Amino acid sequence: MREFMAITKALSDPNRVRVLLALRQGELCVCQITELFSFAPSTVSKHLSILHHAHLILSRKSERWVYYRLPDKSAPVAVREALDWVHKSLAKSAETKADIKKLKQILKTDLAVICRRQKCC
Amino acid sequence: MREFMAITKALSDPNRVRVLLALRQGELCVCQITELFSFAPSTVSKHLSILHHAHLILSRKSERWVYYRLPDKSAPVAVREALDWVHKSLAKSAETKADIKKLKQILKTDLAVICRRQKCC
DNA sequence: AAGTCATTTCGTCAAATGACGAAATATAAA
DNA sequence: TTTATATTTCGTCATTTGACGAAATGACTT
Secondary structure, eight states: OHHHHHHHHHHTSHHHHHHHHHGGGOOEEHHHHHHHHTOOHHHHHHHHHHHHHTTSOEEEEETTEEEEEOOOTTSOHHHHHHHHHHHHHHTTSHHHHHHHHHHHHHHHSOHHHHHHHHHHO | OHHHHHHHHHHTSHHHHHHHHHGGGOOEEHHHHHHHHTOOHHHHHHHHHHHHHTTSOEEEEETTEEEEEOOOTTSOHHHHHHHHHHHHHHTTSHHHHHHHHHHHHHHHSOHHHHHHHHHHO
16 A cells, blocks of 8 residues: 555656656656756656655666666566556657657757756756 | 546545545445545545546435445546556555455445434544 | 535645755766 | 766745535435
8 A cells, every 4th residue: 555655646746747758768867857847956856756766767877877767577566557557548648749859859969968058047 | 638647646645545445345425435534524525526526436416415436437548547556456455455344334334324423523 | 495414615724745946965087 | 086067865935735624505304
């Protein structure tokens, strides 16, 4: 029950759901997600930690960056089913399409450039 | 997206999830659910209205009482999948078993008696 | 037509949530 | 070893949420 509620609470914020849908395109580092959302890095980090706590995403550190990704088949059943449900329900939504479009642009740009950009404005 | 978030927000409170699991036993009226939860009737009513708004439950008025039930196959896909996911994840949990046990006792008692009982203490 | 009763709506209040910026942390670069 | 940089943690604040009781609603009974 506690684990299940961690999942539903994680899914109860639209921006966290957007993260899950964005990660279907492949793993992303915090600054790429921050760029996608136009939120403060600390805000994005908090959202990611809530998703991570619910085991809906996994993290990996490499060089200067922390990457988050969706879990594989070995994830708990409740997690896998939640992720499938989210994707099935929203993959075709306008919001998801817009995010994926913006994400494609972000992925074209060098990581270091994106991160540095977030310092000034 | 809006409909989907209505569902996830509805599922983000454990008491609302408990309602969905209880309704697997068959339709229940507000005072029976109130009895199960030991909350104020107004609180239960609010929870039910949130579930109803997300289309996770249906309502029916008969004689003096309002009955709530789970929807049938004709419900939206996202709703059906959510309900299946909840049930699959929690049907065997300790909390669910305890609720069902208490519910069986409640169902043995006459509706009018239960409702009247909620006036005094 | 008035009264009763189950439920809902409204207003209030404490607690939780989600946003931010500043400071702390940890790792890579110089 | 110092500096730079990406991320996280912390404290603050406005908003939302979930609880309650009181009052309103709406449908049977009488």
